Amino acid sequence: QVQLVESGGGLVQAGDSLRISCAASGGSLSTYGMAWFRQAPGKEREFVVAISCCGGGTVYPDSVKGRFTIFRNDAKNAVTLTMNSLNPEDTAVYYCAARSTGWSTTKKSDYDYWGQGTQVTVSA
Numbered sequence: 293q294v295q296l297v298e299s300g301g302g303l304v305q306a307g308d309s310l311r312i313s314c315a316a317s318g319g320s321l322s323t324y325g326m327a328w329f330r331q332a333p334g335k336e337r338e339f340v341v342a343i344s345c346c347g348g349g350t351v352y353p354d355s356v357k358g359r360f361t362i363f364r365n366d367a368k369n370a371v372t373l374t375m376n377s378l379n380p381e382d383t384a385v386y387y388c389a390a391r392s393t394g395w396s397t398t399k400k401s402d403y404d405y406w407g408q409g410t411q412v413t414v415s416a
Contacts, residue, residue, distance in 0.1 A: 294405045295318040301410030306379050307366065314371045314388030322346075322366040327395030327403060328373050330384035330412075337387065341416045342396035351398060355362055356382075378414045385409040 300312035314326075327342035343350045350362055361374045366371045371388060389403035397403075 294321070294390055295322070296390060296405055296407035298388050298407045298409065298410035301412045302388065303413045304378055305415050307318070307413070308378050309374065309376045310378060310412060311372055311374045312386055312412065313373075314407055316371075316389050316390065320366070321364070321369050321371070321390060321403045323392075323394050325394050326362075326364055326371045326392035327389045327396055327398075328362065328371075329344065329387045329389060329400055330382075332408075332413070335384075337400055339398040339400070341387070342398060343371070344396045345394035348395060350398065353398075375404040375412070378412075380414045380416050383388075383414050385414060 296316045297315050301327045323345050325344050328340040329337050330340050331337040341352050343362045357376045364371045388407040388411045390405040
């Protein structure tokens with residue numbers, strides 16, 4: 293059973309950058325599709341970015357395209373999310389998710405494993 297642990301969240305100011313990480317144990321992520329989702333208070337959990345295994349591509353929604361970058365390090369069994377030009381609308385709990393089928397999707401129901409989340413707060 294894969295376990296995911298996020299880290300690196302915190303309080304930053306608008307315009308700042310932040311990198312959050314997701315470390316996995318209990319299995320190799322090299323064949324998993326990986327994604328980040330986020331959930332703001334009172335809102336549904338929404339898709340942030342996904343990356344497929346095995347040299348597959350990435351998917352970003354317009355809301356973060358050009359600002360956020362996902363990177364997977366299969367050798368370290370980890371995934372990072374670098375977030376630039378943060379704004380208060382990016383404030384949320386960010387969740388790492390893994391899908392045992394290697395191709396990633398944008399649907400949270402497609403993911404098999406979830407971390408506990410890390411809080412990112414962006415002040416104006």
